[in-house]
Amino acid sequence: xxxxxxxxxxxxxxxxxxxxxxxxxxxxxxxxxxxxxxxxxxxxxxxxxxxxxxxxxxxxxxxxxxxxxxxxxxxxxxxxxxxxxxxxxxxxxxxxxxxxxxxxxxxxxxxxxxxxxxxxxxxxxxxxxxxxxxxxxxxxxxxxxxxxxxxxxxxxxxxxxxxxxxxxxxxxxxxxxxxxxxxxxxxxxxxxxxxxxxxxxxxxxxxxxxxxxxxxxxxxxxxxxxxxxxxxxxxxxxxxxxxxxxxxxxxxxxxxxxxxxxxxxxxxxxxxxxxxxxxxxxxxxxxxxxxxxxxxxxxxxxxxxxxxxxxxxxxxxxxxxxxxxxxxxxxxxxxxxxxx
Numbered sequence: 001x002x003x004x005x006x007x008x009x010x011x012x013x014x015x016x017x018x019x020x021x022x023x024x025x026x027x028x029x030x031x032x033x034x035x036x037x038x039x040x041x042x043x044x045x046x047x048x049x050x051x052x053x054x055x056x057x058x059x060x061x062x063x064x065x066x067x068x069x070x071x072x073x074x075x076x077x078x079x080x081x082x083x084x085x086x087x088x089x090x091x092x093x094x095x096x097x098x099x100x101x102x103x104x105x106x107x108x109x110x111x112x113x114x115x116x117x118x119x120x121x122x123x124x125x126x127x128x129x130x131x132x133x134x135x136x137x138x139x140x141x142x143x144x145x146x147x148x149x150x151x152x153x154x155x156x157x158x159x160x161x162x163x164x165x166x167x168x169x170x171x172x173x174x175x176x177x178x179x180x181x182x183x184x185x186x187x188x189x190x191x192x193x194x195x196x197x198x199x200x201x202x203x204x205x206x207x208x209x210x211x212x213x214x215x216x217x218x219x220x221x222x223x224x225x226x227x228x229x230x231x232x233x234x235x236x237x238x239x240x241x242x243x244x245x246x247x248x249x250x251x252x253x254x255x256x257x258x259x260x261x262x263x264x265x266x267x268x269x270x271x272x273x274x275x276x277x278x279x280x281x282x283x284x285x286x287x288x289x290x291x292x293x294x295x296x297x298x299x300x301x302x303x304x305x306x307x308x309x310x311x312x313x314x315x316x317x318x319x320x321x322x323x324x325x326x327x328x329x330x331x332x333x334x335x336x337x338x339x340x
Contacts, residue, residue, distance in 0.1 A: 001307050001338055003330060004030030004315030006062050006206055008272055009040040017049050019323060024054045026331025032092065032206070032315055035061035036099040037068055039271060044077050051085040058088050062171060062206060062315065063153045065096025066116030067108045072131060074116075075123035078148050079139055082124070087147050091120055092171055094153035097236050102268050107240075110162055117150045117166055124148030151204065156241050157186065157251045164190025169202035174234055175314075176289040177305055178255055180205060184310045205306055206315040209292040210322065211299060211329040223293040224284055225274070226320035231286045232279030233272055235260045259286045274320045292316075296333040303338050 005023040007016050020031040031050055033043045047059045059081075064074065078089050093116065095107035108116075122129040126146040128138040151169030154160045163170045164187040172183055188198035208227040212219040238260050245252050247261075262281035270276040287293070292302050292314075303314055318326060 001303065001311065002030060002313035003028045003335055004032050004204070004206070004313055005327065006032040006034075006315050006317045008034045008319060009043050009046055011041055013041060013046045013049065016046055017053060019318070019327065020050045020057060020059075021053055022324065022327050024057045026327050027335045028327070028330070029056065029058060030090070030313060030315060031057045031059045032062035033059075034098075034272060035064040035068075036102060036271075038102045039098060039268065044081070047081055047089070048084070051081060051088055056088075058090055060090035060151075061092050063092040063094035063096075065094055065099055065108055066112050066120075067096050067105060068099050068103070071116050071119040072123060072129075072137065075120045075129075075148070076139065078120070078124045079126075079142055079146060082146055082148065083141075083143060087145070089148065090169070091124070091148055091150045092153060092169075093117060093120075093150060094171075098268050098271050110158055113152070114162060114166060117152065121148055121150045121168075149202075151202065154187075155183070155237050155256065156244070160186040161190040163187050164192075164198070164201060165194040165196070167201065169204055171204045171206060171315075173206050173237075174230075174290040175205050175207035175292050175302065175306065176255070177302075177309065179253065180306060180311065181309045182253055182255075188310070202312045203310050204313040204315055205311045206317060207291050208317040208320065209299065209314075209326055209330070210320060211296055211326050211334075212294055215295055215298065220293065224287045226322070227274070227291045227293060228282050228287050229270070229272060229274055229276040229279050229319070230291055230317060231259065231282030232263075232266065232276055234290060235263050235279075235282070236266055239263060259283060272317070272319055296329055296337070299330075299334045300337045303334070307338070 100107045119129040126142040149168035152163045152167035153171040154163045170187045191198040208230045210223040266278045
């Protein structure tokens with residue numbers, strides 16, 4: 001199993017870079033960041049520094065979107081980084097929840113994501129792409145061995161289907177075992193139905209991880225408070241699904257939608273941060289299901305269960321009061337135990 005680290009690009013950028021270097025030293029192979037231009041600093045500038053100061057880490061956004069940058073600019077940025085540092089980037093893409101809403105726009109449609117994925121992947125891999133209206137372009141400077149995988153974040157039935165049909169990887173932002181099994185199956189089935197090899201679609205589960213010294217009620221309570229924000233972040237996407245499909249729909253499992261009934265709005269100024277006051281509605285059960293908390297042994301147990309469901313990578317949202325400690329605990333104990 002691969003392991004990734006997910007960070008917000010809060011200033012100073014030097015801290016983001018140092019944590020990514022620490023992650024690589026501890027056996028992590030992917031470095032991801034949020035991409036929301038108003039809320040955080042520009043990630044692609046920081047990627048250049050991460051890549052220059054690491055040797056093997058693959059970096060990319062979790063996730064960018066097709067609305068805040070033109071597609072040829074996105075593709076050119078990735079291709080430039082790959083030209084400078086080898087093929088060490090991945091394009092995670094989604095609807096643009098925070099990036100679009102904070103800028104006063106609505107998240108992108110699936111049709112727009114589909115078109116963008118085709119253009120970004122083609123241009124980033126050295127192929128021609130139609131930018132619309134018959135304008136076909138290709139980067140004249142790109143190398144023959146260029147490649148750019150595009151991984152899609154999804155929850156809803158149509159997005160899961162499209163991921164299986166078109167994306168190189170699936171990003172699932174929660175670590176619940178039931179929902180992981182349900183959604184991985186939907187993606188793999190869609191890939192098979194489209195004539196693809198389902199194993200060609202990489203599966204990345206992304207969620208907060210918090211390692212405790214023991215499983216005492218006090219330790220677990222603190223870990224839950226540090227990770228409760230995640231249920232609120234996921235709740236934004238879930239609220240969109242409920243709005244589209246209704247509270248009780250056969251197309252969306254209630255194991256995903258039931259918990260947001262007490263949700264009362266969301267302030268993006270606290271997005272993805274521990275102590276977020278808009279996420280107190282998230283019950284302990286959801287924190288335990290969606291995140292990975294507890295002793296190192298409990299982390300190993302859950303990660304082995306995720307791997308058995310077809311998960312290729314676990315990416316840690318490391319936004320809490322123990323960033324270095326979790327990276328180090330994974331490097332010394334968890335990753336060696338999971339990967340033998």
